[in-house]
Amino acid sequence: MLLAEVEYVRPKTVDEAIGLLAAHDGARALAGGQTLVNVMKARAASPDVLVDLEDIEELRGVRDLGNGSVEIGAMTTCAQLIADEAAGARSILGEVASKIADVQVRNRGTIGGNVCSNDPTNHLPPLLVALDASFTIAGSGGERTVPAHEFFIGVYLTAAGPGELLTKITIPPGGQDGFTAVTIGMDGSAIVTAAASLNGGARIAIGCVDAVPVRARQMEERIGSDYSDATVRAAAEGLGATLDPPSDVHASADYRRRLAEVLAARAVIAARERR
């Protein structure tokens, strides 16, 4: 497919990238390109300028901050999340990254690209909400850090606005994490996802049922700190009724409601069982 005419630039630093994003209306950051290039083919997006982040070393890599806390550069690929030793300090990251698409896509696709595209069916947004991650956004006015629930705003929309760049994602200490999904074929697109993290209480997030990941707050309250199968399954009942998921050829809204309850319970139990 021939793309629409576009300009291209490959800065070396975050400051240069922000300057370029701010200076050109219709500029977009190009991370791994595993979503954006296809979106451009379909003319669903037609940026005027692509600011390729490939050479910005400060955006890459994972730092182990201890006790399961990690700091992940936005340009860290899924393949690095799987193989990197520091990322291994929070094992759920590599485990979920290994379920995204295929080898080729994981080699190029980045954590920053995955969350900034914020497709409701992406794996990482609900996971990062459950992990209580925070997102550092750089702009011409400096840096700001926003919590996950403020980062994901709407379909394909995040708190990183025009002229801004997501630089890193920080995950607080923890490790009792679980993730479950029903997908279209093995490791295919998700129909419903659920992520849970147990850290003095359960944080549970459901994906694919709304524009942004949905916290299952009532279920969290009912569970308290009793992670037994019976309590968790009972707590999940009624979760579906609080959701307004889409219907499509893969699943009806009612089926997604039912999946949300089953998968949320399984995610909590998986988190409990993690060693």
Next chain:
Amino acid sequence: MDPVTSRRITVTVNGEKFEYDVDARRLLVHFLRDDLDLTGTHVGCDTGNCGACTIIYKGVLAKSCMLLAIQADGASIETVEGLSSDGELTKLQQAFSDHHALQCGYCTPGMLMSATALLRDNGAPTEEQIRKAIQGNICRCTGYVNIVEAIKAAAK
């Protein structure tokens, strides 16, 4: 540093250095096929799903329909044409032939690149690892069984 609509790029493909002027909007797969005449790299779905355009890019497997040629400035690329030398098939290519691992052959270049990358990392993959490794490559003819058999045989 200013954005440009085209640029002269230098790329190394299968060990040979090329310099070309490319438009920013040109996909790498079209650069390989139409500028360099390396038509072994196929365009299947053009949506990043089928893997027929798979190449080894900067040492790792990638789909060339989701890369821009201008991004490849300075990169080293391997395509299916670079696998064999002197007209001799590689062990993997011979195994594809011996095990009838292709019918129409359209997916074969991508399959060969994915299997080549796998065998470089892992000389003795399990069947599960082989199947995971070719997950990004769709074949509509074979049902994959003979492809998996060929890769197993090449690993021996």
